[in-house]
Amino acid sequence: MSAQKKNWTLEECVTYAVDNNLTIEQYELDLDNALIDRSDAIGDMLPNFNVNGRISGNSGLVLDQSRNQQVTGTITTASGGFGSSVTLFDGLRNIHRLNRAKLNALANQYRLDDLKEDIMLAVANAYLQILSNKESLKVFRVQYAETLKDLERSKELVAAGVVPQGDLLEIEATLANQEQQIVNGENMVLISRINLAQLLQITDYENFDISKEEFDIPPSNILDNTPKSIFEKALTFRNDIKFSLSNVELALKDLQIAKGAVYPTVGAFINYGTQYSSEFRNPSTGERIPFGDQLYLTDGISYGLQVNIPVFNGFSTRNGVQRAKINVERFRLQHKQNELDLETNINQAYVDVTSFAKAYEAAEKTLEARRLAYEYSKDRFDVGLMNSFDYSQAQSRVDNAEAELIRTKYDYIFRLKVLEFYFGLPITLD
Template identity: 65%
Template sequence: MRFKISILLFLLSVGTIIAQMRKWTLEECIIYALENNITIDQFELDLENAKIDKSDALGNMLPGLNFQNTTQASTGLILDPTTNGFVTGTIFSTGGNLTSSVTLFDGLRNIHSLNRAKLNELANQYRLENLEDDISLNVANSYLSILSNKEALKVAQAQYAVTVEDLKRTRELVESGVLPRGDLLEIEATAATQEQTIVNNENLVLLSRIALAQLLQITDYENFDIASEEFNVPPADILKYSPKVIFDKALTFRRDVKFSETNVALAEKDLQIARGVSYPTINAFMNYNTRYSDQTRDPITGEKIAWRDQLWINDGISYGAQVNIPIFNGFSTRNGIKRAKISVEQARLQLDQTKLDLENTINQAYVDVENTAKAYEATQKTLEARRLAYDYTKSRFDVGLINAFDFSQAQARVDNAEAEVIRNKYNYIFRIKVL
């Protein structure tokens, strides 16, 4: 028994270690976010309801069929349902009705309702897909933020390692009397500043990891981490096209636009349904009924007629049609049509607003890509120049031509330039993905 418990504890500990060692890729983060988002679950339920509504609308166009049975026992002066005569005594009777009805014409409301249900299902699908796109983009942005902070941390740590070597060499030169003690203090101050930068970058990595974990609804922040994926700067081929061309293309597939377009079609169907209320309604029906009574007797022999025979003797069929013509209903029909017209105009205005927002977003994204591309290129050139200046300054510092303060300033400029390159790199990658 102890052996089994030990094995179980060992397997649990191994499982915990494996879970802690797991590194999430971007694809895994997006898939997990889509599978565990509460709003997505709610939208999926709305979509299921829309499918049920479509089934209801289809069922309303089909004939209805209902069966009704009444069985009773009566004592005293009672009405015999088979003869419609009063008798005294105890009667056991039963009767059944099978009724079918169908709507022949209702101002095409059933047809419009079915088409509306189909559009509503499509609208819910677009809404769900649009939410999935937004979540995927948010996860990607948060993921890239972690990578950017991690890369900045690595750079800071590498710079600190170089400073530590400079610090050792400077201390030896100071102790041998080659350099003044002020140079050592300056290098020590630079090392302390870089240590603080490392601490700040570690905090940024932790905070960005927590932000992504919260977005994924993962509570184990301490063990959550992402894989060290390499994201190269993609080519900006999309800048070959103008914002107008990109906008026209986006109109053909953007889910938010499709959703707004479908809402216009839904409002138009609601208007058709409202207008259908003012038309006459024609229904057809057919009814088959039969009955049995234990008091029914053969008029010749006086014997009770059997239950099965009575069902055939006492049965009957009725059928017909019913016309309902609306004449006046307190302005409700007319006001319903007016409200439906207003809803159509509101849906069209919302569609125009959605297109306008999309066009503004594309123009802004286009400018962002151009600006971040220039900024990224400029920071790369700046970093190259800062490194050359640093190498020149270091060579002069090594031979004692400049003091430690000037040398630390050159190194700080390189540190800042490298941090700017990293920030602009990932900002540029994300802006291209947005566009």
């Protein structure tokens, strides 16, 4: 069977990466576990109900529990019952545990969404890297075709005695160097394809490729916004900020739970039980009492309230409260640090976009100038007014300018997409 080659769009890559990433699957398991914790917290607030039963046989000198006497013989005894208990008050710790479980489930959802966003950026960067390498490879091949034409013209000029044989050798050396560039470019395309495939958990590298061959700089008005306005908007939807804020709220719930340990615990219980003994007899007649009658005669109910008052427990309660307070401050500081990091990243992304935009404009102007200089050098070389070394240098400067233009172009596109991502815009190449 032969595998079918598929060309992937960026949107397909992002969707597939999110659906198949192993770390995301692990985070989803953490989220499922948090939902189970919430169910546990709800169950702790409900009354429990348990049924018990026991049957045993004893031989020799045994205790007849029905008469509370030591007798000699073989006795079969059975007992059973059921009971229920409920916590009426425990310093509101059960309520705080339930609220904490809900917050923990929400925090795990934020952490999962934040990971998905990081993967989206990584996939977009890898996708653009393939585009950059493919466009560079295309330029290398065009340059190689032009050098082949120069080689044919040089042969004619050498045959006519216009240029020396050494110029022809210089052109052949340039052609060999461009062949090496093409090989390196093909390797870079392959490596970048493999990198993206690995992000998608795809192992069939040979049949994996992207749908686009090149991409122009998309129109964007993101720079119409100030870094401060982008930051303020990012604070409202960024999942990493929501996750750090939820950690602060979780720490506050832990503090409330720790404080609840200093209060008394009040609970209620009710139990029902009965028993049977093979030696249980009617004291008047000495006859054994039937099984059903025994269960009726020996049953009973117990009920009541139970209070536990913490008096001294080796400072563990007080120390638990102090540790919870420290955790609250720790997560508050971490939340502030995350906000500062986000503001720094947005400002850096904003500067990167503006600087790479200027770098791209400068690279365009440089390439245009290098091409004009190359055309002038080509005209001089064709009539024998320039040697092949100077001509090759002019061509090399054009090659370098084209490579720099492609590099700055895709660097600019990626920085632009990152800044738009901070502003809440989806990552697309449309």
